[in-house]
Amino acid sequence: MKLVVNVIEQLINGLGAGSIYALIALGYSMVYGIAKMINFAHGDIIMVGAYALYVFVVLLNLPVVAAVILTIGLCAILGITVERIAYKPLRKAPPLAVLITAIGVSFFLQNAALLIFKSNPIPFKSIVNVNTIKIGSISIRGITAVILVVTFVSMILLTLFINKTKAGRAMRAVSEDKGAAQLMGINVNRTISMTFAIGSALAAIAGILFISQYQSLNPFMGGLPGIKAFVAAVLGGIGSVPGAMLGGVLLGIIESISKAYISSELSDAIVFGVLILVLLLKPSGLLGKNRIEKV
Amino acid sequence: MSTNKQTKLSSNKKAISKTWIVIFKIVLIIAIYVIISSLVRFDILNRQYKALLVPIGVNIILAVSLNVVTGFLGELSLGHAGFMSIGAFTGALFTLNMDMPGTLEFIIAILLGGTIAAIFGFFIGVPALRLRGDYLAIVTLAFGEIIKAIIKFLNLPSGKDAAGNVKMVKGTMGLSGIETYADYTWVYVALVIVIVICANLIKSRHGRIITSIRDNYLAAESIGIHVSRYKILAFVIAAFFAGVAGVISGHNVPIIKPNDYDYNKSIDILVFVVLGGMGSIKGSIIAATVLTVLPEILRPIKDYRMLMYAILLIAMMLFNNSKFRAGLNENKSLAKLTGLLKFGR
Amino acid sequence: MALLEVKNLGISFGGLRAVDEVNLNIEKGQLYGLIGPNGAGKTTLFNLLTGVYQPTNGTIMLDGVNIVGKNTYEINLAGIGRTFQNIRLFKNMTVLDNVKVALTNREKYSLFSGILRFPLYFKKEKIMNDIARDILAVFNLEQEEDTLASNLPYGKQRKLEIARALATNPKLLLLDEPAAGMNPNETAELMDTIRLIRDKFNITILLIEHDMKLVAGICEEIFVLNFGTELAKGTPEVVLNDPAVITAYLGA
Structure with a gap:
């Protein structure tokens, strides 16, 4: 019985970590779907979001709600700006050129943060103050519960947006066929900007949740969660929104279970190993579309 | 008939000029070595720049070898540092636990590190048969991280203590007390060999096959090429040399850690290859040299140097793909001036 | 023995029978034409013969050896080159x-x-x-x-693509619309070249072409595909005067 409770708790922890991965993975996946590029700087948006929240809450003493809204807005604007300056001129360039530019943006954001905030980790008191919840003998940390709720709500809103609004339909159209979408009168540039804004806003939310859980900031904090979220996006099938959600959650759960029951040192190896296995069996990811080349 | 004679004549001329080119290259190789060693001997280089000689050589080997996979085979790899890591740890474990004359020990370590890395290259080549583009990129990245995690997890025998018992060290701690065999002579000889082999490879039957797969794998199959075999061959060769680079870099400093060889290192190598020009060995050499020295040149601006590096990187990519640059390309002499910035073909 | 003997060859994509019950007999040294309206399955047939697609059913015998299930590169080694x-x-x-x-x-x-x-x-x-x-x-x-x-x-x-295929020393050369996009002069020149290589390299050629006049000009025998199945075969005169072929092309 104790083991069952323990397993369930680990699953819930994994679900929490996975939710954050999923939020970040959505940004990777949506941007990939629409701009066909791996936005390597996406992980660093989490870091920017975390520092922004720190500045608003600790240094400027703003109310939490205002700070959160400002953080999300700031990251959305940052996403649009990066796309306009660094990626838009490269729309017709080879994919590798765009990838290297994104790497450059990632270096830029990290080193700008390093310059402003220095390399020492900054402790940060969580903005979430929810007590541990007990269901029977299972206890869920307050922050985990908040992460689950916030992620769930974000995903529902995103799904509604993509499927029910005109802008969402435009996004899907552009990701299917940019040229055709343009001919149908869709403003492709605006749609791409919007995608970057939404992706970055989701990354900001992920960043806020992330530091509320780990309570420490440093300029390179976006790296590993960013890479793992990217893995999650590929695992689920890059370009697919439900795939990113599924990939993120799965990755979180696998990580949490292997940390708890196998080895915390090997957990990364296991996560990446699962990715390789899945791709070998299903080369376009779990929910990705198979594209057959015409001969 | 007359055209036949003409082609024969011109091919004779070609052969003669080819001999001269070979002689010129040999002279160049020796000249560069003489220059470097006199710079070192006569203390013209300061300590910081001297310390960069081995890293420059290692980065050139890494860039040229990654170019085999990314430039010539056309597959994006983000796991090159993984092979380097295997080489570094294999080599260091060997020299730490063996008691041989230095030179012999180091040569065996280099070959062993390369070979073990090549074996792993074979295994990472297998997914490359099924996956393409971004998917393969993420798998190679995952591979590099798996290597890192496994090395951290293992207990490594790190030489003997005073009592003659084998010391076991947790991988996370890395290895220490490594003999720093690698100096600029070693790395120079190694990089010349690697460059010559890679350049010869590209101009051989096997190299042509590898490039043909990049250009059109289906057409390659249709002319009887066993595409899978040659894809794996490219990965194995690149991994071997990355392993060699790893052994050398691992014997440049007394301590190595698994985290020294993470995906950021792989990305650095990829940046050399892309900025130098995909499929251009010369470009890889220049880019690896310049980008290794650049942070040192930017040292006077201290804290801002990595920021400047990032800005330069973005600016170069934007410039390479701009209309202005396309205009320059039409004027060939100008295109040569901006040789370093050459991207793709 | 025929150089290439195809029996009951077929492939389905989902529910669609792209090629169905195709039979071919190709003799050494001949020049064959494969014609048919758009979407008749001509290129799909080439892809089946070269192992790019695996057939759902049927056999392909090259020089008496079944090559179904072999990889594209193995089929080239066995003696089929293509463009x-x-x-x-x-x-x-x-x-x-x-x-x-x-x-x-x-x-x-x-x-x-x-x-x-x-x-x-x-x-x-x-x-x-x-x-x-x-x-x-x-x-x-x-x-x-x-x-x-x-x-x-x-x-x-x-032309270079044909040269490349020839370099593998094939017994059978498959040419997929070799004259597509060429002007009439270039086409005429190419047809001469094709005849020439057949004689010079002593090989067998099967070519897909849209221009029926052109096919009639150089091919000794023609196969007509329509909706993935064989509509007609025979000498150019016989095939081009076949009412079924005319209907298929004019869509009457």
Whole structure:
């Protein structure tokens, strides 16, 4: 019985970590779907979001709600700006050129943060103050519960947006066929900007949740969660929104279970190993579309 | 008939000029070595720049070898540092636990590190048969991280203590007390060999096959090429040399850690290859040299140097793909001036 | 014995029978035409013959050996060379290298001979250069051996693709719309070349073509496909006067 409770708790922890991965993975996946590029700087948006929240809450003493809204807005604007300056001129360039530019943006954001905030980790008191919840003998940390709720709500809103609004339909159209979408009168540039804004806003939310859980900031904090979220996006099938959600959650759960029951040192190896296995069996990811080349 | 004679004549001329080119290259190789060693001997280089000689050589080997996979085979790899890591740890474990004359020990370590890395290259080549583009990129990245995690997890025998018992060290701690065999002579000889082999490879039957797969794998199959075999061959060769680079870099400093060889290192190598020009060995050499020295040149601006590096990187990519640059390309002499910035073909 | 014997060949994509119950008999040294309206399954048939697609049913016997289930490269080694409807050259390689890479299974040397430049490397490279130049000369491409394939004009790209396929020394050469995009003069010249290579290299040719007049001009026998099945076969006169063929083409 104790083991069952323990397993369930680990699953819930994994679900929490996975939710954050999923939020970040959505940004990777949506941007990939629409701009066909791996936005390597996406992980660093989490870091920017975390520092922004720190500045608003600790240094400027703003109310939490205002700070959160400002953080999300700031990251959305940052996403649009990066796309306009660094990626838009490269729309017709080879994919590798765009990838290297994104790497450059990632270096830029990290080193700008390093310059402003220095390399020492900054402790940060969580903005979430929810007590541990007990269901029977299972206890869920307050922050985990908040992460689950916030992620769930974000995903529902995103799904509604993509499927029910005109802008969402435009996004899907552009990701299917940019040229055709343009001919149908869709403003492709605006749609791409919007995608970057939404992706970055989701990354900001992920960043806020992330530091509320780990309570420490440093300029390179976006790296590993960013890479793992990217893995999650590929695992689920890059370009697919439900795939990113599924990939993120799965990755979180696998990580949490292997940390708890196998080895915390090997957990990364296991996560990446699962990715390789899945791709070998299903080369376009779990929910990705198979594209057959015409001969 | 007359055209036949003409082609024969011109091919004779070609052969003669080819001999001269070979002689010129040999002279160049020796000249560069003489220059470097006199710079070192006569203390013209300061300590910081001297310390960069081995890293420059290692980065050139890494860039040229990654170019085999990314430039010539056309597959994006983000796991090159993984092979380097295997080489570094294999080599260091060997020299730490063996008691041989230095030179012999180091040569065996280099070959062993390369070979073990090549074996792993074979295994990472297998997914490359099924996956393409971004998917393969993420798998190679995952591979590099798996290597890192496994090395951290293992207990490594790190030489003997005073009592003659084998010391076991947790991988996370890395290895220490490594003999720093690698100096600029070693790395120079190694990089010349690697460059010559890679350049010869590209101009051989096997190299042509590898490039043909990049250009059109289906057409390659249709002319009887066993595409899978040659894809794996490219990965194995690149991994071997990355392993060699790893052994050398691992014997440049007394301590190595698994985290020294993470995906950021792989990305650095990829940046050399892309900025130098995909499929251009010369470009890889220049880019690896310049980008290794650049942070040192930017040292006077201290804290801002990595920021400047990032800005330069973005600016170069934007410039390479701009209309202005396309205009320059039409004027060939100008295109040569901006040789370093050459991207793709 | 026929060079190529295809029996009951078929393939389905989902529910669609792209090729169904196709039978072919190809004799050595002949020039065959494969015609049919758009979407009749001509290219799919080529892809089945070369192992790009695996058939759902049927057998393909090349020189008495069943080649169904073999890989594309194995089928080339067995003796089938081909070109593609949408040209697939090695664009960033020179014209000469495009042909030399196709000689790779004829003139071999080891990896070490190549990277260490053993004498065998120079000997074999010379042989390859000679053979490749001979083949290029047949297509009047010898002056352009150092040009990148992507810089060739369209008509010459088509020719280079045929030259490359020939370099593998096939028994049977499959040409997928070799004259597509060419003007009438170029087409006429190409048809002469095709006849010439059949005689010079002593091979068998099966070509897909839209222009029926052209096919009638050089082919000894014609197969007509429609909706993935065989509509007619025989000499050009017989086939082109077949009411069923005329209906299929005019869509009456």
